[in-house]
Amino acid sequence: MEVGQMQRRLIEYTKSLFMEGILDDQFLQLQQLQDESNPDFVVEVVSLFFQDAEKLLNDITRALDQQSVDFPKVDAHVHQLKGSSASVGAQRVKNGCIAFRNFCEEQNVDGSLRCLQQIKQEYYHVKNKLEALFRLEQQIVAAGGSVPMMELSF
Amino acid sequence: MESCNCIEPQWPADELLMKYQYISDFFIALAYFSIPLELIYFVKKSAVFPYRWVLVQFGAFIVLCGATHLINLWTFTMHSRTVAIVMTTAKVLTAVVSCATALMLVHIIPDLLSVKTRELFLKNKAAELDREMGLIRTQEETGRHVRMLTHEIRSTLDRHTILKTTLVELGRTLALEECALWMPTRTGLELQLSYTLRQQNPVGYTVPIHLPVINQVFSSNRAVKISPNCPVARIRPLAGKYIPGEVVAVRVPLLHLSNFQINDWPELSTKRYALMVLMLPSDSARQWHVHELELVEVVADQVAVALSHAAILEESMRARDLLIEQNVALDLARREAETAIRARNDFLAVMNHEMRTPMHAIIALSSLLQETELTPEQRLMVETILKSSNLLATLINDVLDLSRLEDGSLQLDIGTFNLHSVFKEVLNLIKPVASVKKLSVTLNLAQDLPVYAVGDEKRLMQTMLNVVGNAVKFSKEGSISIIAFVAKSESLRDSRAPDFFPMPSDNHFYLRVQVKDSGSGINPQEIPKLFTKFSQSQSSATRNSGGSGLGLAICKRFVNLMEGHIWLESDGLAKGCTATFIVKLGIPERSNESKLPFTPKVPANHGQTNFSGLKVLVMDDNGVSRMVTKGLLEHLGCDVSTVSSSEECLHVVSHEHQVVFLDVCMPGIDGFELAVTIREKFAKRHEKPLIVALTGNTDKVTKENCMRVGINGVIQKPISVDKMRSILSELLEHRVLYEAL
Numbered sequence A: 001m002e003v004g005q006m007q008r009r010l011i012e013y014t015k016s017l018f019m020e021g022i023l024d025d026q027f028l029q030l031q032q033l034q035d036e037s038n039p040d041f042v043v044e045v046v047s048l049f050f051q052d053a054e055k056l057l058n059d060i061t062r063a064l065d066q067q068s069v070d071f072p073k074v075d076a077h078v079h080q081l082k083g084s085s086a087s088v089g090a091q092r093v094k095n096g097c098i099a100f101r102n103f104c105e106e107q108n109v110d111g112s113l114r115c116l117q118q119i120k121q122e123y124y125h126v127k128n129k130l131e132a133l134f135r136l137e138q139q140i141v142a143a144g145g146s147v148p149m150m151e152l153s154f
Numbered sequence B: 001m002e003s004c005n006c007i008e009p010q011w012p013a014d015e016l017l018m019k020y021q022y023i024s025d026f027f028i029a030l031a032y033f034s035i036p037l038e039l040i041y042f043v044k045k046s047a048v049f050p051y052r053w054v055l056v057q058f059g060a061f062i063v064l065c066g067a068t069h070l071i072n073l074w075t076f077t078m079h080s081r082t083v084a085i086v087m088t089t090a091k092v093l094t095a096v097v098s099c100a101t102a103l104m105l106v107h108i109i110p111d112l113l114s115v116k117t118r119e120l121f122l123k124n125k126a127a128e129l130d131r132e133m134g135l136i137r138t139q140e141e142t143g144r145h146v147r148m149l150t151h152e153i154r155s156t157l158d159r160h161t162i163l164k165t166t167l168v169e170l171g172r173t174l175a176l177e178e179c180a181l182w183m184p185t186r187t188g189l190e191l192q193l194s195y196t197l198r199q200q201n202p203v204g205y206t207v208p209i210h211l212p213v214i215n216q217v218f219s220s221n222r223a224v225k226i227s228p229n230c231p232v233a234r235i236r237p238l239a240g241k242y243i244p245g246e247v248v249a250v251r252v253p254l255l256h257l258s259n260f261q262i263n264d265w266p267e268l269s270t271k272r273y274a275l276m277v278l279m280l281p282s283d284s285a286r287q288w289h290v291h292e293l294e295l296v297e298v299v300a301d302q303v304a305v306a307l308s309h310a311a312i313l314e315e316s317m318r319a320r321d322l323l324i325e326q327n328v329a330l331d332l333a334r335r336e337a338e339t340a341i342r343a344r345n346d347f348l349a350v351m352n353h354e355m356r357t358p359m360h361a362i363i364a365l366s367s368l369l370q371e372t373e374l375t376p377e378q379r380l381m382v383e384t385i386l387k388s389s390n391l392l393a394t395l396i397n398d399v400l401d402l403s404r405l406e407d408g409s410l411q412l413d414i415g416t417f418n419l420h421s422v423f424k425e426v427l428n429l430i431k432p433v434a435s436v437k438k439l440s441v442t443l444n445l446a447q448d449l450p451v452y453a454v455g456d457e458k459r460l461m462q463t464m465l466n467v468v469g470n471a472v473k474f475s476k477e478g479s480i481s482i483i484a485f486v487a488k489s490e491s492l493r494d495s496r497a498p499d500f501f502p503m504p505s506d507n508h509f510y511l512r513v514q515v516k517d518s519g520s521g522i523n524p525q526e527i528p529k530l531f532t533k534f535s536q537s538q539s540s541a542t543r544n545s546g547g548s549g550l551g552l553a554i555c556k557r558f559v560n561l562m563e564g565h566i567w568l569e570s571d572g573l574a575k576g577c578t579a580t581f582i583v584k585l586g587i588p589e590r591s592n593e594s595k596l597p598f599t600p601k602v603p604a605n606h607g608q609t610n611f612s613g614l615k616v617l618v619m620d621d622n623g624v625s626r627m628v629t630k631g632l633l634e635h636l637g638c639d640v641s642t643v644s645s646s647e648e649c650l651h652v653v654s655h656e657h658q659v660v661f662l663d664v665c666m667p668g669i670d671g672f673e674l675a676v677t678i679r680e681k682f683a684k685r686h687e688k689p690l691i692v693a694l695t696g697n698t699d700k701v702t703k704e705n706c707m708r709v710g711i712n713g714v715i716q717k718p719i720s721v722d723k724m725r726s727i728l729s730e731l732l733e734h735r736v737l738y739e740a741l
Helices: A003-019 A025-033 A041-065 A071-088 A091-106 A109-142 B011-045 B052-074 B081-154 B159-174 B212-219 B290-371 B376-407 B419-436 B457-473 B524-530 B551-561 B623-635 B646-652 B671-681 B700-709 B721-734
Strands: B178-184 B190-196 B206-208 B224-226 B247-253 B273-279 B415-418 B439-445 B452-455 B478-486 B508-517 B565-570 B577-586 B615-619 B639-643 B659-663 B690-695 B713-716
Touching: A003 A109, A025 A041, A025 A071, A025 B623, A025 B721, A041 A071, A041 A109, A041 B623, A071 A091, A071 B623, A091 A109, B011 B052, B052 B081, B081 B159, B081 B290, B159 B178, B159 B190, B159 B273, B159 B290, B190 B273, B212 B224, B212 B247, B212 B273, B247 B290, B273 B290, B290 B376, B376 B551, B415 B419, B419 B439, B419 B457, B419 B478, B439 B457, B457 B478, B457 B508, B457 B551, B457 B577, B524 B565, B551 B565, B551 B577, B615 B623, B615 B646, B623 B639, B623 B659, B623 B721, B639 B646, B646 B671, B659 B671, B671 B690, B671 B700, B690 B700, B690 B721, B700 B713, B713 B721
Parallel strands: B439 B478, B615 B639, B615 B659, B659 B690, B690 B713
Antiparallel strands: B178 B190, B178 B273, B190 B206, B224 B247, B247 B273, B415 B452, B452 B577, B478 B508, B508 B577, B565 B577
């Protein structure tokens, strides 16, 4: 597949992610920060986000498994996750965290568990999507092309 | 001849007689036998004959008589006994029958006679019916004529055609010699011959309207026979030599629209009639028949109606023509007015430029001249020149402004501005002038007066300058006080402004400014005139103060554009004056982040895009956030250090860091405490870094807390590149940044 086609495919793919609400403007902001002095900025941030998120999700799962759930702690974790996801533009994860915090305030274990499931789902979803995106980008770069910048025109 | 002795036979003389008798009897018998045959024959031929059996009887009688006579033939000579018997029988029978017949005829003949009478009667009747039918046919024809006439008359709405047609058709129908119509003149005192049948252009005969014959005709709605010698009938020279034909006249009511009531037939309360005169041909011995008179009457009525319709139509046509004329005139007037306005605008536009250019030259050069070395007289002259040219420039501007205001082409430049600073500027501008006159000026701004407002700053200032300037101008001594506050609903309804119903709403507030001076005051009677253009108050004291008289007019226009009201009050001459105006201003929106108004005079500086070398410290416990913020700042060229806890922060922070970004919504770490500690760490003012709080919260409490601890700015996450850029520029310029949360 030649470069132009791949670039178009990339743009379409990215657009679809925005349309579905998986990513939001913040992701574009990240892309804007990428330049010659910082060529892998986005990949680095996203990778950090993945690590952070996985750790936090594990912590939350363990905390909810306890007999008596320490809600403030869970809340703290969720707060962190919310911050991270907001920073990379993972919109659905962030929204899930906001909902989770409500359940934490109510100290609702069942609700929290359900919410956690949902957040996990969203997280893996966005992870897959972003990984696919990065693969596309690598292919383009390998083929000698440049990664096209998204424009906020939709 | 002597009689011979011979015995003369009796027979030869009697034989001759006998012969004659014999022949007569024969013929009688013949006749008697043929009469019944004829009778039978003709009766059979005729259809109706009521007395058949009488006929039989009569026939029998005749036959028997004939038989008798026939049998008589044999009795001349010697005849036998049988013959005698037959003869006797016949005679007897004949006698019987004839007697019977005679008796019968007594009954029959009266009947036959009465038949005859009836026949006569029927004949008469038939003749009468014929006559009547002739009459009816005539009437029907007349009716047809009337319908046709009416149709002809009503088929047109033109008055002349109606009348002409009437005369023509009447003349034709009734075979008239002459038919004429006399119309009343305008004065109503005379009848004028207007239309005739035979003559083309009747010469204007007139007859006075109050002739007895005319009155007679007018008083009844029937056609009246008049004498051929009366003036209305003497229209044409006598054609025949002998007897002029009979003349009939009928009135034709001239109806007005008002005569047609809704329910009734037109009331003939109208006084105006026309006279129609109809003349039968002379020497014709014709007479007016009743049906002809009726025809004439009907036609006269129809003509009346047709004429009224024509009159209505004429009236409406005239009205329409008038309207068209007026329309055309109005259109013309409008176009002229538009042309005039355009001409004036063009003139003003040209003159504006043409007048201002030399004015600027004069003012500029006079100012320059003032700067040079001048003798006192020269200086005085130059000052006078400058003052006069300034006045002239103001006048030109005022005139231009006013004309644009009048056009409605002036629009306010709405923008957000600092209300307090407008007042301060006005004060600053007016203070020198006031101090020269030894007047004290005080400004009093209410506590709840918003600092920022949305409106036309320039024109508000112009208005205030004008009002305050007037206060200064017309005061020789004393003080001037300016009070500004937010007008509440109760105070908005002012008795002096009864038409002013301001409605404060969430987005707007009403600014009320009162300027009170202790100057020469105004005569209360003059107050209404103050706001009219070019009018100056009459008192000589104010005359000399100059001014074109346009200032207040312009102020009023501006205030009106700002949906407000302006008025002046004075207790009288030399008792000072209070000028008050209320204008509607908008409240600036809170969520509008792109407008970061601080001081309006300082233009927003987007210029600084490269903050290279700016040392900043970012504290955020969330690794991802930290990385993003760092990337952001590095993209802008800053030198970024990052820490993830307060201890680390306190450890790392140094005087080299110019800005410290703190995330204040971290649970467990009190960002505010941290900020306080950081500030305390640097005693010297110039070493204190700018502290900016980053928060995901949007409430006011956070902002207040930040302000309390001395944090220099609060920003809401997420932050875009552009936002960070503008934030940094603002921060570095003003050292404080509180965006509307």
